[in-house]
Amino acid sequence: MNLLPFGHRRWSRLVDEAADGALSERQRARLERHLARCGRCRAELEELRQVRAFLGSLEGPPLPRSFLLTPAMVERRGGEARPALAWRAATLAAQAFALAGAIAFGVLLTLQFTLERTPPAAPEEHRGAGGAAESVQPDGRGEAPAAGSPYHAPPVVASSPSPGQTPMAEPSDVAAAGQSPPVEGGYLGPAVTPDVRTTEGTPVPEASPGTPAAVHDHAVEEAPPPGASLAAPKATGERPFDPLPFAIAAGIVTAAATALTFILSRRT
Amino acid sequence: MSGIGDLTDEELVLLSKNGSLDAFNRLVERHQSAVYAVTYRLLGERTAAEDATQETFIAAFRALHGFRSGSVRAWLLRIAANQAKDQLRARRRRPALSLEAQTSAAERTRTDTVAEDPVTAAEQRARRSALQQALLELPFEQRAVVVLIDVQGYGYEEASRVLGEPVGTVKSRLFRARRRLRELLLAQAELFGLEERREGRGTV
Numbered sequence: 001m002n003l004l005p006f007g008h009r010r011w012s013r014l015v016d017e018a019a020d021g022a023l024s025e026r027q028r029a030r031l032e033r034h035l036a037r038c039g040r041c042r043a044e045l046e047e048l049r050q051v052r053a054f055l056g057s058l059e060g061p062p063l064p065r066s067f068l069l070t071p072a073m074v075e076r077r078g079g080e081a082r083p084a085l086a087w088r089a090a091t092l093a094a095q096a097f098a099l100a101g102a103i104a105f106g107v108l109l110t111l112q113f114t115l116e117r118t119p120p121a122a123p124e125e126h127r128g129a130g131g132a133a134e135s136v137q138p139d140g141r142g143e144a145p146a147a148g149s150p151y152h153a154p155p156v157v158a159s160s161p162s163p164g165q166t167p168m169a170e171p172s173d174v175a176a177a178g179q180s181p182p183v184e185g186g187y188l189g190p191a192v193t194p195d196v197r198t199t200e201g202t203p204v205p206e207a208s209p210g211t212p213a214a215v216h217d218h219a220v221e222e223a224p225p226p227g228a229s230l231a232a233p234k235a236t237g238e239r240p241f242d243p244l245p246f247a248i249a250a251g252i253v254t255a256a257a258t259a260l261t262f263i264l265s266r267r268t
Numbered sequence: 269m270s271g272i273g274d275l276t277d278e279e280l281v282l283l284s285k286n287g288s289l290d291a292f293n294r295l296v297e298r299h300q301s302a303v304y305a306v307t308y309r310l311l312g313e314r315t316a317a318e319d320a321t322q323e324t325f326i327a328a329f330r331a332l333h334g335f336r337s338g339s340v341r342a343w344l345l346r347i348a349a350n351q352a353k354d355q356l357r358a359r360r361r362r363p364a365l366s367l368e369a370q371t372s373a374a375e376r377t378r379t380d381t382v383a384e385d386p387v388t389a390a391e392q393r394a395r396r397s398a399l400q401q402a403l404l405e406l407p408f409e410q411r412a413v414v415v416l417i418d419v420q421g422y423g424y425e426e427a428s429r430v431l432g433e434p435v436g437t438v439k440s441r442l443f444r445a446r447r448r449l450r451e452l453l454l455a456q457a458e459l460f461g462l463e464e465r466r467e468g469r470g471t472v
Contacts, residue, residue: 016443047450047462054399055418060305067300067321068293074329
């Protein structure tokens, strides 16, 4: 409309008013004179009138039902808003926990790996290594159910060498959490003990390739912890702080919170 | 409850304020067609319009104490326009069915107008549907003005009260809306019988 010939804007307004049927006698006469020599304004006025007519011909839609209020409609609502708000708050809290847990898990695991790399390995600590590996097992059992699902195995194998990615594997753990636990000693036992022997002084990421293929196929969540646990004792000899249990705790929190988030999101 | 139907809107509001749902339901009976028609044109879809209409009356009943005086219909329509706006906002958050599909389906199920000639009937339906579609392309504020004034036939005063805007604003919005609609309908000139019969119109 900005491209109208110079001076046309004031005619546009007059045309609008005319289409509205709201012109004074003087305005009308002025517009008539203009319309006599301006086909464009004539067409515009005609079309605007037609638009009005079309709109006016739209009938009211038939009432689909009665909208009379019942006493229940008027009372119920106050109590209804609160649960909705509570659900949303709960979902938000669960999400926050999941996120915090995932971050803590990643950070602690990274810490675990870096701690283990810096000090030189002490050979005598291997007794302790077995103990630490054992302490992982309760956690391993908790997460092991994921092993039953064939979908989840590949991504985890990919993620196990790099601790930074492990939080990403969390949702799949949760999804699989409902499945029945597999035989426990099956892979945890063999997987851990040989590793303890073979990984003397070797960095953990290399421990993964050394483990039997069966472990890769099944271990979802425990793949990093056993690998990490081997290193833990080396650290405990010199350091008071062992991040591994915390990492495991964070992992469990993440898994639980993610599951909760999932359930809550289903509800709302 | 014999005389309750003869009471004026304002008298019914007064009774409703004292907790009479029966009195309020007389108001519902009186104005539900208008409220539904406006929300239907604003939303272009039946289910959403039904929801908005029901919500309007529930909200109005709760907000009765806020009603001072004036047109009950304008007050209800104001709530209705806000309900429709909320619906659209919610729909934007989670878009489900396309608007076009809903609109044409809604228009197809209409049986109120019967043209004896099936071709004319189909044409009318197509025109109504295209018109509703064009309405939905307008910004909400413009659509509201055009629905109240050109579709529903209310005056500037009432539209101004419904929308809470001065008459001048309502008027210029209406003019802008009509011009936009004209453009949209010209794009389907054959359907609306608007031929390009303008001499010397430079392509804009």
